[in-house]
Amino acid sequence: MAAGSTYTPIATVTTSGSSTTEVTFSSISGYTDLICVANVKPTANITAFQVRFNGDSGGNYSYVQYSGNGSSTATTTDTGQTYALASGALLNTTDPTVYIMYVNDYANTTTYKTLITRGNRPADTSLAAVSESASIWLSTSAITSYTLRAGGEVLVAGSTFTLYGIAAA
Amino acid sequence: MSLILGILAQSGGAAGAANSYESIATVTVGSGGASYIEFTSIPSTFEHLHIRYTSLNSTTTSSLMQVNADTGSNYSYHYVGRAGAGSVVAGGASSQSNIFLGNTQQSTIPLSHIIDILDYKNTNKYKTVRLLSGGYQGAYAPWVGLLSGLWQNTNAITSLKLYPASGTLLEYSKATLYGIKGV
Numbered sequence: 001m002a003a004g005s006t007y008t009p010i011a012t013v014t015t016s017g018s019s020t021t022e023v024t025f026s027s028i029s030g031y032t033d034l035i036c037v038a039n040v041k042p043t044a045n046i047t048a049f050q051v052r053f054n055g056d057s058g059g060n061y062s063y064v065q066y067s068g069n070g071s072s073t074a075t076t077t078d079t080g081q082t083y084a085l086a087s088g089a090l091l092n093t094t095d096p097t098v099y100i101m102y103v104n105d106y107a108n109t110t111t112y113k114t115l116i117t118r119g120n121r122p123a124d125t126s127l128a129a130v131s132e133s134a135s136i137w138l139s140t141s142a143i144t145s146y147t148l149r150a151g152g153e154v155l156v157a158g159s160t161f162t163l164y165g166i167a168a169a
Numbered sequence: 170m171s172l173i174l175g176i177l178a179q180s181g182g183a184a185g186a187a188n189s190y191e192s193i194a195t196v197t198v199g200s201g202g203a204s205y206i207e208f209t210s211i212p213s214t215f216e217h218l219h220i221r222y223t224s225l226n227s228t229t230t231s232s233l234m235q236v237n238a239d240t241g242s243n244y245s246y247h248y249v250g251r252a253g254a255g256s257v258v259a260g261g262a263s264s265q266s267n268i269f270l271g272n273t274q275q276s277t278i279p280l281s282h283i284i285d286i287l288d289y290k291n292t293n294k295y296k297t298v299r300l301l302s303g304g305y306q307g308a309y310a311p312w313v314g315l316l317s318g319l320w321q322n323t324n325a326i327t328s329l330k331l332y333p334a335s336g337t338l339l340e341y342s343k344a345t346l347y348g349i350k351g352v
Contacts, residue, residue: 005189005190005191006190006191006192006347007190007347032195032221032345033221033345062305062311063305063311064251064303064305064311064312064313065251065313066249066250066251066257066313068257073256073257074257075251075255075256075257077251077254077305077311102221102281102283102301104221104222104223104279104281104343105223105279105343108341110341111223111225111277111278111279111341112277112278112279113279114223114278114279114280114281114303114304114305116281116283116301116302116303116304116313118301118315132250132301132303132313132314132315133303133313134281134303134304134305134311134312134313135305136278136304136305136306166190166192166221166347167192168192168195168221168345169192169193169194169195169345
């Protein structure tokens with residue numbers, strides 16, 4: 001009954017040098033859903049860790065997010081943004097933030113695309129945080145490229161990004 | 170500087186690292202909509218189940234799940250998340266007739282669900298569901314949440330039903346069931 005193995009690692013990027021501000025996976029095809037796992041740290045504090053699809057930097061994204069830091073909670077929502085949200089504040093701490101990001105049915109050309117994410121920044125300080133977000137990209141185009149960016153700030157060398165593809169039966 | 174990495178399609182891409190994650194079945198709702206999506210005769214050859222579900226709904230309602238066609242008050246759930254305007258919310262209920270999977274709006278914007286059902290064929294304990302769901306379905310009612318569900322039954326899971334509390338699933342709603350093997 002099962003159609004066969006899936007959940008395939010498509011590509012992994014590890015940043016190097018001191019000038020990388022974003023990572024793009026391009027020419028994506030052949031799967032049903034996408035999962036991206038990232039372990040990142042910027043070189044400066046930023047207000048949002050961002051995702052763009054197909055290079056679209058127009059105001060075609062909206063999102064909702066909530067987070068907790070062990071003592072309090074916070075939530076944000078916004079429309080007409082130039083990026084989908086992987087999480088809010090991403091800090092230049094000694095501790096990286098890890099993300100898992102999901103896009104279901106990324107290649108369909110009839111519905112808008114929803115990105116849902118979980119982010120965890122474990123830290124032995126008040127900077128620890130856990131967050132979850134949902135974003136919409138107001139386009140019915142198939143997703144063929146997937147860009148992750150630290151709001152224009154440089155990513156610390158050794159930040160890792162892996163994209164997986166899942167093929168449905 | 171940007172790093173741009175070209176990717177090959179599946180047939181020519183990197184070899185899959187694992188053979189433990191298998192696609193079992195997919196249901197896509199056709200024109201005219203449907204009341205529910207159901208997976209039946211789920212094989213017992215896996216250790217865990219995983220569902221990736223995208224719903225488009227005809228009305229503002231709750232997204233729900235039932236197991237083995239059990240309509241009794243044998244379910245519990247709880248959640249933390251953000252629903253609509255305002256602050257972070259948390260809640261839950263016991264003795265329910267289904268598991269709550271999230272809030273959904275009358276919308277052509279999809280609500281995505283990532284669902285795990287652990288140890289689904291074990292006949293010695295109740296079954297636990299964990300999931301993440303979210304969708305920005307209008308500025309008045311976005312939803313994102315982390316949820317848990319409990320089915321108070323020791324039977325192996327052989328069927329799963331996904332459905333809205335009211336209205337119908339619209340065309341292009343889609344769910345895929347995956348099996349994850351153990352060693």
